Amino acid sequence: MADRVCVGAIAGSFGVKGEVRLKSFCAEPEDIATYGPLSSEDGAASWEVRLTRPVKAGFAARLTGVATKEAADALRGTRLYAPRDRLPALPDDEFYHADLIGLTVVDTGGAELGRVKAVLNHGAGDLLEVAGKGLKQPVLLPFTKAAVPTVDLTAGRIVADPPEGLFE
Amino acid sequence: MSRSVWKGPFVDSYVLKKAEKSRESGRNEVIKIWSRRSTILPQFVGLTFGVYNGQKHIPVNVTEDMIGQKFGEYSPTRTYYGHAADKKAKRK
Numbered sequence: 001m002a003d004r005v006c007v008g009a010i011a012g013s014f015g016v017k018g019e020v021r022l023k024s025f026c027a028e029p030e031d032i033a034t035y036g037p038l039s040s041e042d043g044a045a046s047w048e049v050r051l052t053r054p055v056k057a058g059f060a061a062r063l064t065g066v067a068t069k070e071a072a073d074a075l076r077g078t079r080l081y082a083p084r085d086r087l088p089a090l091p092d093d094e095f096y097h098a099d100l101i102g103l104t105v106v107d108t109g110g111a112e113l114g115r116v117k118a119v120l121n122h123g124a125g126d127l128l129e130v131a132g133k134g135l136k137q138p139v140l141l142p143f144t145k146a147a148v149p150t151v152d153l154t155a156g157r158i159v160a161d162p163p164e165g166l167f168e
Numbered sequence: 169m170s171r172s173v174w175k176g177p178f179v180d181s182y183v184l185k186k187a188e189k190s191r192e193s194g195r196n197e198v199i200k201i202w203s204r205r206s207t208i209l210p211q212f213v214g215l216t217f218g219v220y221n222g223q224k225h226i227p228v229n230v231t232e233d234m235i236g237q238k239f240g241e242y243s244p245t246r247t248y249y250g251h252a253a254d255k256k257a258k259r260k
Binding site: 005006007008024025026027031035087090093094095096097098100101118119120121122123124125126127137140141142143144145146148151163164165166 | 195196197198200216224226227228229230231234241242243244249250251252253254255256257258259260
């Protein structure tokens with residue numbers, strides 16, 4: 001499980017008073033402000049975020065320590081990371097995509113099938129995209145109790161009981 | 169009576185046959201179909217279809233609230249991953 005999660009990015013400055021244009025990657029875009037302080041990719045800098053108003057394709061926001069347009073411009077392209085433990089706890093059978101991505105998928109016999117590459121949802125339930133060396137192309141595994149009986153985040157693995165013909 | 173009512177929903181006949189065969193066998197399998205235009209019928213509830221999107225078969229678990237829509241609606245032909253961030257997945 002990753003200890004930090006990318007929750008947004010700085011798209012540049014907004015106005016001339018040191019505000020930044022913020023892109024949020026969160027399910028509820030406004031939630032990005034609640035996960036602060038947010039840090040840069042290398043962890044060297046961190047900022048508290050205050051959203052001032054919604055703007056086209058994001059938010060105008062103030063970051064602590066950024067007071068001028070030049071300082072805001074210098075942050076353009078910076079990805080913002082939140083500590084994983086700032087995300088609220090979830091009920092049983094609900095998982096963050098960030099926690100599922102990268103888990104090893106094994107079958108009920110213990111043989112490795114691949115790793116979770118992405119979590120998708122096209123309207124008919126969540127799907128795990130599993131990619132592995134033995135697979136020609138990634139396989140989509142329905143994220144149901146029948147197909148995925150066990151999710152062990154601490155061990156970093158998922159036990160899958162896929163429907164017939166899925167991993168062929 | 170309007171034309172759409174007396175004609176009934178459209179379903180490719182092979183989809184009906186495959187669904188019936190799968191239900192009779194009781195096996196846990198993905199029913200591969202290429203018919204994105206077929207309507208989802210009440211007898212499909214509980215089955216898993218692999219709906220072709222031009223590249224691969226996307227698994228679609230049919231539930232009651234999907235009745236009346238087309239299979240193609242649940243199998244997008246374009247890929248967009250986006251960012252994981254704080255997005256959640258629920259195991260049903």
